Amino acid sequence: xxxxxxxxxxxxxxxxxxxxxxxxxxxxxxxxxxxxxxxxxxxxxxxxxxxxxxxxxxxxxxxxxxxxxxxxxxxxxxxxxxxxxxxxxxxxxxxxxxxxxxxxxxxxxxxxxxxxxxxxxxxxxxxxxxxxxxxxxxxxxxxxxxxxxxxxxxxxxxxxxxxxxxxxxxxxxxxxxxxxxxxxxxxxxxxxxxxxxxxxxxxxxxxxxxxxxxxxxxxxxxxxxxxxxxxxxxxxxxxxxxxxxxxxxxxxxxxxxxxxxxxxxxxxxxxxxxxxxxxxxxxxxxxxxxxxxxxxxxxxxxxxxxxxxxxxxxxxxxxxxxxxxxxxxxxxxxxxxxxxxxxxxxxxxxxxxxxxxxxxxxxxxxxxxxxxxxxxxxxxxxxxxxxxxxxxxxxxxxxxxxxxxxxxxxxxxxxxxxxxxxxxxxxxxxxxxxxxxxxxxxxxxxxxxxxxxxxxxxxxxxxxxxxxxxxxxxxxxxxxxxxxxxxxxxxxxxxxxxxxxxxxxxxxxxxxx
Numbered sequence: 001x002x003x004x005x006x007x008x009x010x011x012x013x014x015x016x017x018x019x020x021x022x023x024x025x026x027x028x029x030x031x032x033x034x035x036x037x038x039x040x041x042x043x044x045x046x047x048x049x050x051x052x053x054x055x056x057x058x059x060x061x062x063x064x065x066x067x068x069x070x071x072x073x074x075x076x077x078x079x080x081x082x083x084x085x086x087x088x089x090x091x092x093x094x095x096x097x098x099x100x101x102x103x104x105x106x107x108x109x110x111x112x113x114x115x116x117x118x119x120x121x122x123x124x125x126x127x128x129x130x131x132x133x134x135x136x137x138x139x140x141x142x143x144x145x146x147x148x149x150x151x152x153x154x155x156x157x158x159x160x161x162x163x164x165x166x167x168x169x170x171x172x173x174x175x176x177x178x179x180x181x182x183x184x185x186x187x188x189x190x191x192x193x194x195x196x197x198x199x200x201x202x203x204x205x206x207x208x209x210x211x212x213x214x215x216x217x218x219x220x221x222x223x224x225x226x227x228x229x230x231x232x233x234x235x236x237x238x239x240x241x242x243x244x245x246x247x248x249x250x251x252x253x254x255x256x257x258x259x260x261x262x263x264x265x266x267x268x269x270x271x272x273x274x275x276x277x278x279x280x281x282x283x284x285x286x287x288x289x290x291x292x293x294x295x296x297x298x299x300x301x302x303x304x305x306x307x308x309x310x311x312x313x314x315x316x317x318x319x320x321x322x323x324x325x326x327x328x329x330x331x332x333x334x335x336x337x338x339x340x341x342x343x344x345x346x347x348x349x350x351x352x353x354x355x356x357x358x359x360x361x362x363x364x365x366x367x368x369x370x371x372x373x374x375x376x377x378x379x380x381x382x383x384x385x386x387x388x389x390x391x392x393x394x395x396x397x398x399x400x401x402x403x404x405x406x407x408x409x410x411x412x413x414x415x416x417x418x419x420x421x422x423x424x425x426x427x428x429x430x431x432x433x434x435x436x437x438x439x440x441x442x443x444x445x446x447x448x449x450x451x452x453x454x455x456x457x458x459x460x461x462x463x464x465x466x467x468x469x470x471x472x473x474x475x476x477x478x479x480x481x482x483x484x485x486x487x488x489x490x491x492x493x494x495x496x497x498x499x500x501x502x503x504x505x506x507x508x509x510x511x512x513x
Contacts, residue, residue: 005056007056021033056080209498215491225483227242234256239290270283275300280297303319361374377410400429409442428444430476436483443476
């Protein structure tokens with residue numbers, strides 16, 4: 001039987017660590033959870049308990065960082081570093097309103113602890129709910145008594161009476177933990193390509209996605225639950241459709257990937273591709289089906305992005321090429337062009353387009369791009385994503401400052417861009433999306449130098465501040481959209497394969513990878 005070790009600082013969170021231990025013991029058994037006090041009474045003491053633990057929970061309170069800096073090589077430091085070196089799941093658990101410390105203030109050996117997601121334990125009456133969530137994470141990955149680890153299989157176990165699309169497996173992230181929870185979890189894995197399983201009215205529907213394919217964007221017509229996701233690889237196009245609680249794969253006329261998708265309304269939308277082979281591909285959604293359209297340029301020199309507005313206009317940027325959609329026609333934009341290399345594009349509710357890059361913002365008003373003066377924005381910041389509310393009165397832009405080690409966030413209010421402070425200590429952010437109900441989603445994390453992907457960290461702004469929600473995949477998240485029932489969907493890559501994530505009942509979980 002595996003054991004959970006709880007690491008904490010006595011001058012920071014001694015009392016609440018005891019409460020956490022009590023809740024976990026009630027679930028996993030009295031001998032399955034150890035703290036330094038109990039471990040000191042066992043043969044071999046604390047060092048042996050840490051060496052043999054199957055998972056570690058690190059309790060972080062408001063004084064955790066100051067204590068760590070005052071005694072950088074104390075027992076807590078040694079416990080955490082030992083677990084990280086062994087590669088066991090280490091779960092940072094925030095209490096008493098604490099936030100994750102800035103990685104730059106810690107020894108490099110402890111960076112993996114704070115550069116990924118975390119669990120937040122709130123006060124009563126949500127404490128029991130939050131510790132149950134922590135317990136779900138631990139049970140999901142560890143073979144505690146009576147719990148049998150799930151094995152890879154081509155057939156998905158179907159729970160009796162289960163209705164609605166369910167989550168799939170979760171994986172351990174790069175050197176740390178992955179997060180994937182649902183009270184009724186369906187697990188599907190396969191060799192080669194992935195298998196996506198959806199279930200509606202107790203009927204399962206499965207289809208394959210090519211191996212090494214990725215999902216690059218996801219969108220739905222405003223205010224609907226009709227969701228489309230696009231992706232693929234150099235030799236295949238992936239076009240996924242969610243309707244009536246079921247995901248299916250639609251036919252795509254191209255033999256290479258689609259990179260971006262956007263909608264005007266429920267009857268019209270566009271998808272564009274061209275990153276893999278630098279050849280422009282355009283798809284038009286009209287009357288319930290997709291059809292190819294001739295592209296006015298032959299190639300894109302960078303990843304193309306399409307964004308449509310509710311008035312029927314739109315833009316595509318792709319490195320050296322900028323296209324404008326007006327009067328039902330895509331044309332090459334020949335006016336004053338924003339700087340090359342912009343990797344982001346957003347359209348406000350008023351039909352104005354925005355773009356940003358190396359600390360500068362650009363707005364297209366009545367079809368003409370102009371530079372927007374932003375005296376409050378750090379000129380050394382680099383932005384990678386932006387989005388606007390449907391009304392156009394609120395906007396967010398995210399990126400990084402420095403050598404991709406520190407997030408930088410800007411908010412658009414009352415006609416001005418202002419830096420958001422304090423920015424969360426999570427590394428760079430490469431995606432932001434504003435939801436239907438005022439919530440704002442962001443994703444990013446510390447860059448993995450081996451894959452050049454961020455850690456898949458998910459964050460949410462609830463009107464009060466940014467909260468980390470975990471990092472369920474070992475890769476990057478490229479797109480997020482939400483639907484009227486409060487759920488949300490996200491797409492990205494997980495271990496170089498397509499990943500589809502589902503937000504339901506307050507938690508993100510992997511639906512397909």
